[in-house]
Amino acid sequence: MFERLKTLWREPLLHFLLIGAALFLYYDLAGENAEEPPKRIHVNRGQVQQLASNFERTWSRPPTQQEFDAMVESHVREEVFYREAMAMGLDQNDPMVRRRMRMKLEFMLEDLSGQDANDEVLRDFLKQNPDRFRDEVQVSFRQVYLNPDQRPELETDARRLLSRLNSGGDPEALGDRTLMPGAYQLAPQREVARDFGDQFAGEIASMPVGEWRGPVYSPFGAHLVKIDSRNDARLPELAEIRDEVLREYLAEKREQQKNLAYAKLRESYDVTVEPLNTSATAVLPTAVAGEAR
Numbered sequence: 001m002f003e004r005l006k007t008l009w010r011e012p013l014l015h016f017l018l019i020g021a022a023l024f025l026y027y028d029l030a031g032e033n034a035e036e037p038p039k040r041i042h043v044n045r046g047q048v049q050q051l052a053s054n055f056e057r058t059w060s061r062p063p064t065q066q067e068f069d070a071m072v073e074s075h076v077r078e079e080v081f082y083r084e085a086m087a088m089g090l091d092q093n094d095p096m097v098r099r100r101m102r103m104k105l106e107f108m109l110e111d112l113s114g115q116d117a118n119d120e121v122l123r124d125f126l127k128q129n130p131d132r133f134r135d136e137v138q139v140s141f142r143q144v145y146l147n148p149d150q151r152p153e154l155e156t157d158a159r160r161l162l163s164r165l166n167s168g169g170d171p172e173a174l175g176d177r178t179l180m181p182g183a184y185q186l187a188p189q190r191e192v193a194r195d196f197g198d199q200f201a202g203e204i205a206s207m208p209v210g211e212w213r214g215p216v217y218s219p220f221g222a223h224l225v226k227i228d229s230r231n232d233a234r235l236p237e238l239a240e241i242r243d244e245v246l247r248e249y250l251a252e253k254r255e256q257q258k259n260l261a262y263a264k265l266r267e268s269y270d271v272t273v274e275p276l277n278t279s280a281t282a283v284l285p286t287a288v289a290g291e292a293r
Contacts, residue, residue, distance in 0.1 A: 039083070041076055041079050041080070043072060043075060043076065047075070048072070051068070051071045051072065051075060052068065052071075055067065055068075055071060106258055117246055117249055117250065119238060119242075121249070122238055122242065122245045122246060122249055123238050125245060125248070125249045125252075126235075126238055126241075126245050129248070130235050132248060133235060133236060133241055133244065133245065133248075134233055134234065134235045134236075135231075135233055135234050135235075135236060136188045136189045136190060136233055137188075137189045137205045137230065137231065137232060137233050138186040138187060138188055138189070138230065138231040139184065139186070139187060139189070139192065139204060139205065139227055139229070139230050139231075140183075140184060140185050140186050140187070140227070140228040140229045140230070141183070141184055141187075141204060141225055141226060141227045141228060142171055142182060142183045142184075142225070142226045142228065143180070143182060143183075143223045143224065143225050143226075144161065144165065144171050144174055144175035144182075144223065144224040144225075145175050145176050145177075145178040145180065145220070145221060145222075145223055146158060146161070146175060146176055146215060146221055146222040146223065146224065147176040147178075147221050148221045148222060149221075150176055151176075154215070154222055155215070158214055158215040158222060158224060161174050161175065161224060162212050162213075162214060162224055165212040165224060165226070166211065166212050171224075171226075175224070178220070180195065180196075180220070181195075186229070186231060189201050189205055192204065196218040196219075196220075196223075197218045197219050199217065199218070200216055200217065200218040200223070203216050204216060204225055204227065205230075207225065207227050208227065209227045209228065209229060209230060210226070210227070210228075211226065211227075212224055212225070212226045213225055213226070213227075
C-alpha cells in the first residue's frame with residue numbers, strides 16, 4: 001500500500017491537479033472578501049475585420065457565418081486563457097515569456113521612418129564606413145601545385161619549373177596532382193582565402209600580371225602562380241549600391257535608437273546586484289574546479 005502511494009505521489013498529473021485545486025480554492029476564498037470587477041471582452045470592428053481578412057487570405061474566399069463564429073469564439077477563448085494565465089502569474093519567471101516580451105518591446109523601439117535618409121546623408125554614411133561597402137580585389141589566376149611530401153628539394157624544383165613555365169611550358173603537364181582547381185576567373189579575395197588561406201590570398205593580391213611567380217605557400221603546400229588579370233578594390237559610388245547603403249544605415253540608426261531608449265528607461269531604475277558567491281567553487285576538488293574555470 002505504501003509503495004503504491006509513493007508511486008502515485010510521483011505522478012506529474014497528480015501534482016498538476018493539486019496545484020490547480022489550490023489555485024481555484026485561493027481565488028474562491030479571495031472572491032468572498034472582495035467584489036470581483038466585471039470581466040468584459042470586447043471584439044471591436046477592427047479585430048472582426050482582421051479575422052475575416054486572415055481567413056480570406058488563407059482560403060481565397062470569405063468565411064461562412066459558421067466559420068466566422070468559430071473564429072470569433074477561438075479569439076475569445078485565447079483572450080480568456082491569456083487573462084487567466086496572467087492573473088495566476090503564469091508569466092512570472094518564465095524565460096521564454098520574458099524573452100518574447102523583450103523582443104516585442106525592442107521591436108517597438110526600433111520603429112524608424114528613415115525620412116532623413118536622403119542621398120546626402122547616405123553619401124556621408126558611405127564615406128564614414130568604406131570598409132562595409134568596398135569591392136574586394138578580384139583575380140584571375142592559374143596555379144601549379146608542388147607537393148612538399150614528394151619534393152625534398154622543393155625550392156630547387158620550383159625554380160626549375162618556373163623557368164619552364166615562363167618559357168611557354170604547359171602548366172597542366174607540370175607540377176603534382178591535386179583536387180584544387182588549376183584556374184580561377186575573377187575570384188573575390190575571400191573566395192581565394194577560403195580555398196588557399198589568408199596568407200596565399202594576400203600575397204597573390206599584389207603580384208604582377210602576366211608572369212609565373214612563386215612558390216606561394218598555402219596549408220596544402222607550395223604553388224606556382226600566374227595572375228592573368230586583376231580588378232583592384234574600389235569603393236562604389238552611392239548610385240551603384242544605394243539600396244545596400246540604405247539598409248545598413250537604417251539598421252544602425254535603429255540600433256542607436258533602441259540603445260538610447262534603453263538608456264533613458266534604465267535611468268528610472270535603481271539596480272542592485274549581489275556579489276558572486278565564490279565560496280562554492282573553493283570547496284570543489286581540484287579537477288572539478290579546473291573544469292569549471
